[in-house]
Amino acid sequence: MHVFMVPYGQDKRNYMYPSRNSPCPSGVRVHVGTEGSCIRYGMIAIDNIAEGEILFTIPRECLLHPDNCSITALLQQGESELQSESGWVPLVLCLMFEYTCADSKWRPYLDLCPDRNQLDLPMFWDRETISKELQGTGVPDVVYRDVENICHEYHSVAVPFMKKNPEYFDLSVHTLELYRKLVAFVMAYSFTSPKQTSESAHEESVDDDAEEGVDDEAEDVPTLLTMMVPMADILNHVAKNNARLQFGQSRLSMIATRDINKDEEIFNTYGELPNWQLLQMYGFVEKYPENIYDTVDLPLILLREHLEFELDDHLAQAKWNFLRDTEEMLDDNIIIGLDGILNKWETYQTLKICTMTSADFKKLETSFVDEDLDEEGEDGHIEDSLEELFSFDGLMDLPSPWRQLLMVCATKHLKSFKNTMEEDMMLVSEENSTCNASTLNRRQKYACYLRIGQRKLLVKLMQCLK
Numbered sequence: 001m002h003v004f005m006v007p008y009g010q011d012k013r014n015y016m017y018p019s020r021n022s023p024c025p026s027g028v029r030v031h032v033g034t035e036g037s038c039i040r041y042g043m044i045a046i047d048n049i050a051e052g053e054i055l056f057t058i059p060r061e062c063l064l065h066p067d068n069c070s071i072t073a074l075l076q077q078g079e080s081e082l083q084s085e086s087g088w089v090p091l092v093l094c095l096m097f098e099y100t101c102a103d104s105k106w107r108p109y110l111d112l113c114p115d116r117n118q119l120d121l122p123m124f125w126d127r128e129t130i131s132k133e134l135q136g137t138g139v140p141d142v143v144y145r146d147v148e149n150i151c152h153e154y155h156s157v158a159v160p161f162m163k164k165n166p167e168y169f170d171l172s173v174h175t176l177e178l179y180r181k182l183v184a185f186v187m188a189y190s191f192t193s194p195k196q197t198s199e200s201a202h203e204e205s206v207d208d209d210a211e212e213g214v215d216d217e218a219e220d221v222p223t224l225l226t227m228m229v230p231m232a233d234i235l236n237h238v239a240k241n242n243a244r245l246q247f248g249q250s251r252l253s254m255i256a257t258r259d260i261n262k263d264e265e266i267f268n269t270y271g272e273l274p275n276w277q278l279l280q281m282y283g284f285v286e287k288y289p290e291n292i293y294d295t296v297d298l299p300l301i302l303l304r305e306h307l308e309f310e311l312d313d314h315l316a317q318a319k320w321n322f323l324r325d326t327e328e329m330l331d332d333n334i335i336i337g338l339d340g341i342l343n344k345w346e347t348y349q350t351l352k353i354c355t356m357t358s359a360d361f362k363k364l365e366t367s368f369v370d371e372d373l374d375e376e377g378e379d380g381h382i383e384d385s386l387e388e389l390f391s392f393d394g395l396m397d398l399p400s401p402w403r404q405l406l407m408v409c410a411t412k413h414l415k416s417f418k419n420t421m422e423e424d425m426m427l428v429s430e431e432n433s434t435c436n437a438s439t440l441n442r443r444q445k446y447a448c449y450l451r452i453g454q455r456k457l458l459v460k461l462m463q464c465l466k
């Protein structure tokens with residue numbers, strides 16, 4: 001086992017140690033620095049590492065979160081008034097306090113908190129760039145919602161609490177701007193795990209490496225804890241990662257998930273995230289075809305528009321209401337991944353009902369008594385076959401009106417992006433060519449990668465529907 005303990009309390013820049021040129025303590029297999037990293041800081045293997053090896057561990061005392069900071073008692077007292085939709089207010093207040101406290105023990109860690117230029121999340125982009133570059137990708141709506149929520153939670157939850165506790169907070173220092181910066185830090189650097197209960201903490205002596213997780217038998221959904229994890233958060237992400245963080249009872253361990261060669265960058269996973277979500281939360285995307293978790297959302301509003309065009313108003317409205325009221329269509333989109341449609345049941349119900357004749361729909365409406373549309377009905381047995389039917393290879397077997405409907409929506413959606421595929425491919429090839437100076441800035445580059453990945457999936461869908 002090769003353990004690299006976080007030399008906590010030192011400046012992170014000092015723990016770019018061991019450097020490539022300096023002798024490293026025996027057992028240390030990794031190096032933190034900018035050299036060899038895909039962006040800013042990253043972790044590099046300084047030796048061959050075997051799958052399953054522990055790269056470093058972090059004792060739980062080193063984690064920064066509301067239950068482990070200088071104002072834990074204050075935040076616990078205010079627990080009920082600090083509740084909010086995001087659940088992040090206590091953590092952001094804890095970070096605001098530590099960040100502005102000169103002698104905070106978290107000072108060296110927080111000194112590395114990236115500024116807006118480094119962490120250029122779309123929440124900091126101007127509206128014009130967002131709507132122009134990202135139209136059709138689904139990102140604008142979620143970013144506008146984030147920006148609004150952050151502002152709302154600051155004014156309605158954080159400010160009243162800070163005003164009540166002037167010995168800890170000063171509104172001229174703990175401003176909305178600082179709040180936004182630290183929300184971005186949480187978005188791009190935090191980790192979430194089930195909260196440790198006093199019982200689970202006691203069990204740690206039994207098996208310290210036991211991974212904390214959800215007990216299948218447990219009836220209660222575990223409370224999740226969002227926390228800052230120094231050192232683990234220096235690792236960059238790729239979908240095809242080679243390491244992952246394991247949450248043990250008393251410590252967290254970064255484990256190699258495959259053999260890693262000397263000089264390779266060590267990549268964690270931030271989750272099985274599509275590019276649009278990587279951009280929203282982390283400010284980057286992976287270039288096609290690297291992100292094996294990429295998806296594109298086909299907005300159901302397109303389908304609704306088509307229904308309204310094809311059917312009489314009353315029938316279109318009735319079908320739409322039926323889908324909503326019976327909760328068969330909770331998603332706002334048909335989600336397409338690398339192997340086909342992901343939300344199969346919702347898509348199945350939606351296509352079936354949208355393409356029904358008026359007479360069949362009336363029959364369905366009158367026979368519908370239970371909330372569960374298909375508890376006893378013919379669809380009760382179909383769920384298994386949906387797996388195959390909604391994979392790309394199975395789409396050809398869908399009834400023709402269903403395929404047509406999907407095709408109409410995909411064709412429309414394809415036109416909603418900025419540029420054509422050819423124009424975007426051209427921009428990327430210029431970007432890669434050594435003779436041309438890049439025509440794209442960072443925002444434009446990631447937006448272009450995002451559009452290409454999403455359009456590839458739409459095109460694949462359309463090919464399989466023909």
Ligand code: SAM
Binds near residue numbers: 119283
């Ligand atoms: N490189 C970061 C640093 O120097 O502080 C450490 C990783 S931090 C948890 C996450 C941020 O790193 C992201 O918001 C993004 O800016 C960057 N990042 C991580 N993986 C990346 C990748 N594959 N490509 C580009 N940027 C990446």
